[in-house]
Amino acid sequence: MNNTKTILVCDDQVIIHDTLSAYFTDEGFAAISAFDGAEAVELALSKKPDLIILDIMMPKQSGIEACRKIREKSRVPIIMLTAREEETDKVLGLEIGADDYITKPFSMRELLARVEANMRRVQNAEALAGVNPDEDLRIRGDLIIDIKNHLVTKRGNSIDLTQREYELFLHLAQTPGKVVSRQELLSEVWRFDYYGDLRAVDVAIRRLREKLEDNPAEPVYVLTKRGIGYYFQLTDNR
Numbered sequence: 001m002n003n004t005k006t007i008l009v010c011d012d013q014v015i016i017h018d019t020l021s022a023y024f025t026d027e028g029f030a031a032i033s034a035f036d037g038a039e040a041v042e043l044a045l046s047k048k049p050d051l052i053i054l055d056i057m058m059p060k061q062s063g064i065e066a067c068r069k070i071r072e073k074s075r076v077p078i079i080m081l082t083a084r085e086e087e088t089d090k091v092l093g094l095e096i097g098a099d100d101y102i103t104k105p106f107s108m109r110e111l112l113a114r115v116e117a118n119m120r121r122v123q124n125a126e127a128l129a130g131v132n133p134d135e136d137l138r139i140r141g142d143l144i145i146d147i148k149n150h151l152v153t154k155r156g157n158s159i160d161l162t163q164r165e166y167e168l169f170l171h172l173a174q175t176p177g178k179v180v181s182r183q184e185l186l187s188e189v190w191r192f193d194y195y196g197d198l199r200a201v202d203v204a205i206r207r208l209r210e211k212l213e214d215n216p217a218e219p220v221y222v223l224t225k226r227g228i229g230y231y232f233q234l235t236d237n238r
Helices: 014-026 037-047 063-071 087-095 108-129 163-173 182-190 198-212
Strands: 006-010 030-034 051-055 078-082 100-103 136-140 143-146 151-154 157-159 222-225 229-232
Touching: 006 014, 006 037, 014 030, 014 108, 030 037, 037 051, 037 063, 051 063, 051 108, 063 078, 063 087, 078 108, 087 198, 100 108, 108 163, 108 182, 143 163, 151 163, 163 182, 163 198, 163 229, 182 198, 182 229, 198 222
Parallel strands: 006 030, 006 051, 051 078, 078 100
Antiparallel strands: 136 143, 143 151, 151 157, 222 229
């Protein structure tokens, strides 16, 4: 049985593909290439890679738009590549469902660390799904986590969470009332430490609230402990 993990590299520069393909092959991965955003979407959905490295600036279709389309049908981990340091690029990538980003020029070791961290996150989530596969976690009234199917329902309606948002919520919900720091969430949910960016946690929390809360501006489930971190509130104290 072939357990080789496949990485889809999406960039319009041939030298990027040649360099990354050679490097990842040496590290035991398989690599496939896309040279524009439209091709990236097509290969992401047809080849079903284990992880996607997606450049923001690409012809035909930007990496941002490609990421958005991939996220409509797949939860595959996506690492965004950008040649720019602009904050808006990074935040927008995270907001539309990217799992991580790295700025060119980058260290190959750093990119490898991020690839491995995101793949471990998926493996850990799959392992967790098998712990109590037939049990739902009823965490508050009609708010239920279906662990087997990685679903969250509220008042009987399914909430469309990305894999990262699901894992973030599950992590907080399993220890209600416990304040978890952004650094701990980065380490436990994103599965990387030094390479992480705390802003990724804030963006994910904001997206989670937008989907989970009746009024995201006045959250009742996922709350902030100013200067410390976030926690899940088991009861409505309003």
